[in-house]
Amino acid sequence: MKARFPDRAKLRAQVWNAMDNNPGTRMPAFGKYQALSEAEIDAIVDYLYTL
Ligand code: HEM
Known part of the structure; x- marks a missing residue:
């Protein structure tokens, strides 16, 4: 995931x-529809970056 998304904001x-x-x-x-905080x-x- 770090290789795919080096920019955390993206x-x-x-x-x-x-x-x-x-x-x-x-x-x-x-986020936009507030399904998650x-x-x-x-x-x-954080979890995705462990993959
Ligand atoms: C917490 C749950 C989810 C997370 C963390 C997540 C995360 C992601 C990420 C990181 C990507 C980009 C992958 C890449 O470009 O290599 C992606 C793409 C995608 N996700 Fe999700 N996803 C979630 C749930 C869902 C759900 C529920 C759906 C459909 C009902 C979905 C449909 C898609 C599709 C179709 C793409 C391909 C790009 C696009 O068509 O916009 N995702 N997801």
Whole structure:
């Protein structure tokens, strides 16, 4: 994941609102629509960087 997303802000943006990267995405905007809290998104990004 670090190789794919060297910029943490871009990885976080993918989870917060995937539409920023792809307006036609099927991925839910977990942050924008408050499905997850900001702290939960930070925790997910930390986890993704362990992959
Ligand atoms: C917490 C749950 C999720 C996380 C952490 C997550 C994370 C990500 C990440 C990091 C990427 C970028 C992969 C890359 O470019 O190499 C991605 C892409 C994508 N995700 Fe998710 N995802 C989640 C849930 C979902 C769900 C529920 C869906 C669909 C119902 C979904 C659909 C997609 C699609 C279609 C892409 C490809 C790019 C695009 O079409 O926008 N994701 N996801």
